[in-house]
Every structure is written in structure tokens, then in C-alpha cells.
Amino acid sequence: MTVAIDDDLWSAVGDPTRRRMLDLLLSGGAGTATSLSEQLPVTRQAVAKHLGVLDRVGLVHATPYGREKRYEVDDEQFGRAVDQLAAVGAAWDARLNRIKRIAESIQRAQDSNTGNETDNGKR
Amino acid sequence: MEYASIEREIHVQASPEVVFEVVSQEQHLKEWWPDDATLASATPGTTGELIWGDEDDPRAHVEAMTVVESDPPRRFVFRWTHAADEQAAPGNSLLVTFELTPSAGGTLLRMTETGFREMGWEAAVLEQAYQEHVEGWDHFIPRLGAYADRLVSSR
Numbered sequence: 261m262t263v264a265i266d267d268d269l270w271s272a273v274g275d276p277t278r279r280r281m282l283d284l285l286l287s288g289g290a291g292t293a294t295s296l297s298e299q300l301p302v303t304r305q306a307v308a309k310h311l312g313v314l315d316r317v318g319l320v321h322a323t324p325y326g327r328e329k330r331y332e333v334d335d336e337q338f339g340r341a342v343d344q345l346a347a348v349g350a351a352w353d354a355r356l357n358r359i360k361r362i363a364e365s366i367q368r369a370q371d372s373n374t375g376n377e378t379d380n381g382k383r
Numbered sequence: 384m385e386y387a388s389i390e391r392e393i394h395v396q397a398s399p400e401v402v403f404e405v406v407s408q409e410q411h412l413k414e415w416w417p418d419d420a421t422l423a424s425a426t427p428g429t430t431g432e433l434i435w436g437d438e439d440d441p442r443a444h445v446e447a448m449t450v451v452e453s454d455p456p457r458r459f460v461f462r463w464t465h466a467a468d469e470q471a472a473p474g475n476s477l478l479v480t481f482e483l484t485p486s487a488g489g490t491l492l493r494m495t496e497t498g499f500r501e502m503g504w505e506a507a508v509l510e511q512a513y514q515e516h517v518e519g520w521d522h523f524i525p526r527l528g529a530y531a532d533r534l535v536s537s538r
Contacts, residue, residue: 348389348496349389349391352389352391352494352496353391355415355416356391356393356492356494357393358414358415358416359393359395359402359405359406359415359492360393360394360395360492362405362411362414362415363395363397363401363402363404363405363490364395364396364397366397366401366404366405367396367397367398367401370401
């Protein structure tokens with residue numbers, strides 16, 4: 261359906277610098293390439309490039325701001341990225357719960373088998 | 384490029400030997416993960432399949448898996464989501480690591496999945512769609528189990 265978009269969205273948030281930029285934009289409300297580069301150990305040019313990636317997948321919106329652009333996080337698209345990560349986590353939670361259930365029932369079966377016999381001294 | 388990862392841990396009231404079998408053997412794999420699975424052995428290099436489907440198409444969605452490391456009953460590591468004709472490697476697949484540690488008469492099972500990128504993402508989202516219809520039960524049955532454990536231990 262929208263898998264291609266999801267891939268791009270995921271690679272966009274997969275980069276640690278871009279995640280820190282999103283953090284800064286979420287806590288600060290909005291920012292420009294200049295204001296963000298002042299808070300990060302990367303150049304303004306690098307920040308502008310990262311902002312371009314985030315903009316292309318719709319994670320941020322730009323509005324003209326003097327000679328620069330002012331960026332804000334798109335709540336809806338950001339929520340989508342968070343939901344998708346949560347979905348993968350939930351899938352693993354379900355799998356691990358099934359592993360637990362299966363292993364515990366095997367263990368119970370083994371314990372009740374050995375419990376019916378006399379201790380053979382192995383343990 | 385940094386890959387994202389997911390980490391989970393769960394306590395299992397069973398020995399590491401039993402838990403290792405459940406995470407690494409074909410007949411158990413298909414009980415906790417896909418609809419069907421093939422994995423001839425847990426030996427490193429062995430390649431198998433994780434299969435999801437329905438009545439119309441029992442192989443609607445098939446993913447390859449390759450065992451990377453097997454150290455019973457401590458570690459089981461595999462890759463999945465690589466194309467069937469490709470050798471599993473960083474960059475074309477997700478890496479799943481199970482670590483088993485004896486704990487409180489049972490096992491602490493740690494799972495880490497790393498390597499989300501284009502392909503892995505797609506596989507994970509698709510699989511989620513296939514799994515959704517069973518999630519309800521998966522959610523409640525373990526809770527019942529935990530409840531039973533508490534009942535037993537409070538006596």
C-alpha cells in the first residue's frame with residue numbers, strides 16, 4: 261500500500277543526527293538550519309541537508325523565515341513513524357510471549373514425567 | 384549509517400536448554416512465529432523459510448532465514464528478510480540475537496533485532512498484518528499463565 265513511503269520514513273529517522281534534530285524541533289517548537297546547527301556538532305550545510313531529507317518524507321514542514329526557512333515537526337507524520345516502530349515492538353512482544361508459553365509447557369511436561377519416577381541421581 | 388534496533392527481554396520458567404530448543408527448532412518456530420517454517424537444523428549457515436499464508440495461498444508471504452551463530456543453550460543468532468537467492472549479510476537482512484541466561488530457576492531470554500532498513504521494514508509491516516488476527520489471543524493467554532503462576536506461588 262504505502263510501503264515505499266514507509267521505507268523512506270524509516271531511513272529518515274534511522275539517522276542519529278536527524279533524530280537529534282527532531283528532538284530539538286519537538287522541544288523547541290521550530291528552528292532553522294542556523295539555530296539547529298548551533299545546538300549540534302555539525303555544520304549548517306549538513307543540517308540543511310538533513311532537513312531536506314526530513315522534509316521530503318513529510319516529517320517536517322518549512323515556512324519562509326527571512327533569508328532562511330523555518331522548520332516544524334509534522335505531528336501526524338511523526339506519529340506515524342512512532343506507531344510503526346511500536347508495531348514492530350508489539351510483534352516481538354507477542355512472539356516472546358508465545359516462546360514463553362511453549363517453553364513453560366514443555367518444561368512442565370518434563371518435570372511431571374521425571375517427578376513420577378524415582379530420582380536416578382543425575383541431578 | 385546507523386540501524387535501529389529493538390530490544391526485549393522476558394523471564395521464562397523453563398531451563399535454558401528447553402528455551403533454546405523453542406527458539407531454534409523448526410517445529411517450535413512455527414508455533415511462535417510464522418504459520419509454517421522450515422529449518423533443517425540450528426547449525427550456522429543453515430537456511431530456512433518463514434512462511435505466512437491463508438487458505439487461498441498458503442505461501443502468500445515467504446521470508447528466508449539463515450542461522451549465523453548457535454551456542455546452545457546460551458546464544459542463537461540468525462538473519463532474516465534477505466532475498467532467497469542472496470547470502471544473508473549485514474545490509475540485506477535483519478539480525479536477530481537471542482541470549483539465554485539462567486535466572487531464578489528459569490531463563491532470562493533477551494532478544495535484539497537490528498538492521499531495520501528498506502526491506503526489513505517492509506517485511507515487518509507485512510508480517511504484522513498477517514499476525515494481527517491472532518494478537519488478541521496472544522495477549523490474553525500469557526496473562527492467564529502469569530495469573531496461574533501467582534496463584535501457585537501464593538500458596
